[in-house]
Amino acid sequence: MKFTLNGNGVEYTGALNARLLDVLRDEYRLTGVKCACKEGECGACSVIMDGRLINSCMVAMGRAAGSDIVTIEGYSKTDRFAVLDNAYASVSAVQCGYCIPGMILASECILAKNPHPTEDEIREGISGNLCRCTGYNAIVHAIQIASKEGSGLW
């Protein structure tokens, strides 16, 4: 079975009922994909699959065939990441960091859909990603800053 992982074509020969999350972490050593609940509730294992934010713990490998998957490791090499990273840094939106790779990818999906989202749209866009540290204000603020600073990128 073949799919695209962070821009590279890969061939996967393991079990098709394995979880995408486990395969990304254990076989491809992409440990920026975090596991915090393994039942699709927390968003820590978010990756972008064919342009959509998904919980990788809820996807069987069989479904990944032919798809284009981006994890934080791939995304962190993009210009859009640099803008989001700066924005998160500027308001110290990162505390323990465990939700953050998923949160950054959720931010990307919000801005890809609408480069100038309202606060409500931002809150809805990250509502599948739990954060227990920040109270979300700083993260919402960071996405607003990225929206402004990254004008034209999205």
Added chain:
Amino acid sequence: MLKVRKYLISVDRFCLYMNRFGMGYYMEKICDSVIKLDHLPKTSGSAVYVADFPTEGMLFGKLLHSKKPHARIIDVKIPPLPDGYLIVDKNDVPGVNRVHIVEDDTPVFAEETVEYIGDPILMAVGPDEKEVLRIINAIDVVYEDLPAIISLRDADTVFFNYEINKGDIEKAFAEADKVFEEQFETGLQEHCYLETQGVIAEAHDGRMTVHGSMQCPYYINRAVAKVLGCGPSDVQIIQDETGGAFGGKEDYPSIVACQAAVAARKAGKPVRLIFDRREDMEFTSKRHPSLCTYRAAVKDGRITAMDIDVIYDAGAYTTLTPVVLQRGIICADGVYSIANLHVRGRAVKTNTVPNGAFRGFGGPQTFFAIEMMMDHIANNLGEDSLEFKEKHLAQQGDATSTSGEYHFPVPIPAMIEEVDNACGFRRKRAEYAKPQTGRYRRGIGMSLFFHGAGFTGSGERDFIKAVAKLHKRSDGIVEILAASTDMGQGLKTTLTKIVANELRLPLDRVVFDNADTDRMPDSGPTVASRSVMIVGELLRRAAASLREQWKDGEDLTITENYRSPDYIIPFDIATFRGDAYPTYSWAVNAIEVEVDTLTGLTSILGSYGSFDVGTPIDINIITGQMEGGVLQGIGYASMEQIAADAKGRIRNNNFSDYIIPTAMDAPNIKTMIHVEKYPDGPYGAKGAGELPIVGIPASYTEAMEMALGTRINHIPFTAEDTMKALQEVTAK
């Protein structure tokens, strides 16, 4: 970098009050935010948490937890094990089968009995995780049921019993015009740190190394040494990147570290023990449930005495309960000056998960009770709740509950004005007090609270005795040597800023690695909102000495030891008299709600808080701590409810059923920083991390009382409670 600077002070997210000098919005240089030193590894996904280490050559451990709340173990039937798999239990413990916490009653692995659902009986260990899980599921434990006590109301074993006495309550009650009595209850709260508990243990060269997710490396060091029957110097503990803790990784990592170390010793290979979410939610420590009974004597419109009975549910073992209970009863009279006071505090045993440290550490329970008690007495007397509270406020020089002294100014009156200015509290309070008839009804409430900064009582002086060092290398790089941990609260950044500032060095010339007990001295546990205030000041003093002695090209180490401030009235734990804390962090918070009477759903229109943590060492970090703490408090007050069945089995052990706030549930939390400098903290800083959660529940429930026209005596006050209250109001 330059691009970032212009956003560093974001005035719409917070504003700053320096009341002493009357200069609003002025900040010192140390307050300016920097890019957090752990920022990029965390955003790029390269930060290494314990689950991220490669597992080649490693064994996976899985615990078998008791399925009975209280039972004798008659037999444990273990199926034949494949090659390379083994079982680890109490018989494999080389030293003492007890986890050292405060008292040593928590077994590493169960002995004759199990005391709660979840009590660890044994561990299966082997190279394939799925096979280990299969073995665990195939083990048959034969139990003989013993009577189990699930509710604190039924408890008959008292673990701890403390008393505070001040003045003459009998006389005051005898002379009272009116006496009020009420009960208040609070529930369990689960930490829900996003990274579950986890450690990896490895025996090597006659020593043991354990690394993982933790707050207190030296607690683990001493616990593991006792269990292995070796000296502390034979045990090395290293903190990995830690994905949140909130107190939940104060004592529990000692338990899993002991279990993993025993397994690694037996197996002769590294053993990885990482909890899954359900295991973590069901079997690890939580906030103590409480039942508080308050009696208040009122004469001439003023409270003259309070007689308070506090009961905390410890769960099955004592763990950190004595210290949690101490803080709880010390906070029982809140921010008020009550001349005649009696507080009795008991922690009782139930056959449920042992409860432990959680942000606020016993304070949120009694602060909920005292704030609601004050509110209810005011309502009964026909007085405005806030005015009634203001009349009883403690002031600088007043005696504390333990007959110590508030040595420094109490800035609550100014902070009330700041919150009132931010949200129109008094105006809205008057407006919403009028009869409301529409579908949507509003309320607003305000709570006043403190957090005693640092360890309770004489802990810092007598038990912790913190040591911190600075090592200047010959290349001019200065290393911070302190076993204090960053679990997301920003300590890596704040302590580095303090040292760099004192040395007039750029931040990148100071390094601060994750704690390692082989290299760092015991700077005390990372708890009690003590690290910036206590360890930060030790490091600031060390840096000041280093600057004086600095010689280019030379290697130099400076050591600083904790010194108790000279104004402290020594605390005596036997009589509960003296200064329980050297100073206090203060807060005022208002919450405004709107209840939909058709659906029973509540939306929080705003949360407005003023917080005094002394000088904020990095304004963004402090604002983030306040916002995060406020939201945890809102969750605690309104939606986080542990549902256990009659046997004490927690049924909602997952994020689907135990609900914590999402970004859509969170209001836009407004945070104001009020600065009352503390002379013994670095640049005036005092305790910060725990403060925001302490009084949030009462501001929420006061607002809900107003919107619903009812009286609230328990938290969480959920949507179901709202529905019930609406039906009762309609029935009337």
